[in-house]
Amino acid sequence: MKNRRTRILSAFLALVVAALACNVPGPTPAATPMVIVVTATGQPPAPPPLETFTAPAPASTLPPVITHILYPAEAQPPESTFVDVDSLGTAPEHRAPYGDSYKINRFERPFTATVMDYLPEVDIHYFTITGDANWFYVGIEVIGLNPQTNNLTADYGVEFDLDRDGHGDYLVWAKAPYTTSWKTDGVSVLTDTNNDVGGPSPERSDAPFNGNGYDSTIFSSGQGADPDLAWVRIDPRMPTRVQFAIKRTLPGDAFMWGVWADLGLRDPSKFSYNDAFTETQAGSPERSETEFYPIKAVYAVDNTCREAVGFRTTGYEPLLCPREEPTAAPRTPQVGCVNPGQYHDAASCTAAGCAWVQDPTVIIAVIYHCVHP
Numbered sequence: 001m002k003n004r005r006t007r008i009l010s011a012f013l014a015l016v017v018a019a020l021a022c023n024v025p026g027p028t029p030a031a032t033p034m035v036i037v038v039t040a041t042g043q044p045p046a047p048p049p050l051e052t053f054t055a056p057a058p059a060s061t062l063p064p065v066i067t068h069i070l071y072p073a074e075a076q077p078p079e080s081t082f083v084d085v086d087s088l089g090t091a092p093e094h095r096a097p098y099g100d101s102y103k104i105n106r107f108e109r110p111f112t113a114t115v116m117d118y119l120p121e122v123d124i125h126y127f128t129i130t131g132d133a134n135w136f137y138v139g140i141e142v143i144g145l146n147p148q149t150n151n152l153t154a155d156y157g158v159e160f161d162l163d164r165d166g167h168g169d170y171l172v173w174a175k176a177p178y179t180t181s182w183k184t185d186g187v188s189v190l191t192d193t194n195n196d197v198g199g200p201s202p203e204r205s206d207a208p209f210n211g212n213g214y215d216s217t218i219f220s221s222g223q224g225a226d227p228d229l230a231w232v233r234i235d236p237r238m239p240t241r242v243q244f245a246i247k248r249t250l251p252g253d254a255f256m257w258g259v260w261a262d263l264g265l266r267d268p269s270k271f272s273y274n275d276a277f278t279e280t281q282a283g284s285p286e287r288s289e290t291e292f293y294p295i296k297a298v299y300a301v302d303n304t305c306r307e308a309v310g311f312r313t314t315g316y317e318p319l320l321c322p323r324e325e326p327t328a329a330p331r332t333p334q335v336g337c338v339n340p341g342q343y344h345d346a347a348s349c350t351a352a353g354c355a356w357v358q359d360p361t362v363i364i365a366v367i368y369h370c371v372h373p
């Protein structure tokens with residue numbers, strides 16, 4: 001009798017130990033709870049019948065339910081438009097005219113590897129930005145559609161540098177298929193947790209540099225803390241134009257940005273491509289670079305220089321688009337407008353005979369300043 005009591009006590013203690021063990025935090029994921037049956041006879045518990053275990057359904061078979069709260073607008077405010085080099089004119093010669101600067105990660109490679117056949121859907125021609133109260137809208141207009149499929153099949157992306165150090169901080173990346181209605185399917189927002197996008201120097205090739213580029217996904221097809229963070233569509237008015245709608249909360253009010261078209265590597269974990277590959281491995285699209293022509297490991301890709309939003313550029317921001325030097329002869333100041341920079345409001349500016357105009361160096365947040373009329 002005493003022996004039986006001891007066995008029951010031992011079984012009870014074992015159950016308490018097992019229950020405590022279940023409460024110890026650790027890396028083991030929560031498992032299906034198992035019921036331990038303690039019998040009065042002290043016999044080891046019989047294994048439960050197999051049919052009582054029901055394997056949980058794999059997550060991939062459960063379609064995520066995504067409830068959107070805020071949708072991008074159908075029509076956008078007027079845009080700021082920027083031009084990228086295009087290779088349409090030199091495509092029959094299987095080369096880019098210029099505009100590919102491997103050292104600063106600037107690509108003009110809308111061509112297949114080695115053969116250098118032209119890919120119009122990869123050739124960025126214009127890139128645009130505008131915004132409203134909730135969104136930034138970024139447009140990427142390419143030269144043409146995929147001639148085989150008559151649509152756009154490349155990946156397209158928008159890269160943001162928030163602290164203007166040249167190292168990209170967010171990459172909004174979209175994959176085909178695209179539709180003319182806004183959708184989050186196929187759109188990801190990636191970030192770089194160890195700031196190695198661009199390698200040691202964002203304005204230089206550090207190859208061979210073995211970083212992990214954009215290494216973390218904070219949004220994927222509507223899944224993430226904000227289900228409305230980033231959207232994509234084809235402009236309903238223009239089949240060669242991809243549009244992104246990105247919540248203003250992502251980049252904030254002041255940042256640098258540029259865009260991508262990629263039908264080649266399509267691997268943001270290898271950003272920057274000019275760090276992951278040497279120029280010899282990557283090749284060149286310009287025949288004048290005889291040492292490197294044609295393109296090889298870094299192929300079917302186009303990107304742009306970076307533009308600024310919400311702040312006045314100094315001209316020294318890494319990867320900033322070149323600023324045009326003024327070509328017109330300086331106008332002779334008219335009598336009455338002396339040192340227009342001293343006036344900081346429209347009334348005193350015009351009263352002094354100067355002209356109150358938009359500052360073209362600041363986009364989105366329109367800033368007026370005083371100049372000679």
Ligand SMILES: [Ca+2]
Binds near residue numbers: 084086123124302
């Ligand atoms: Ca281009």
Ligand SMILES: [Ca+2]
Binds near residue numbers: 165168
């Ligand atoms: Ca940065």
Ligand SMILES: [Ca+2]
Binds near residue numbers: 200201203272274275
């Ligand atoms: Ca670099």
Ligand SMILES: [Ca+2]
Binds near residue numbers: 211
């Ligand atoms: Ca990284």
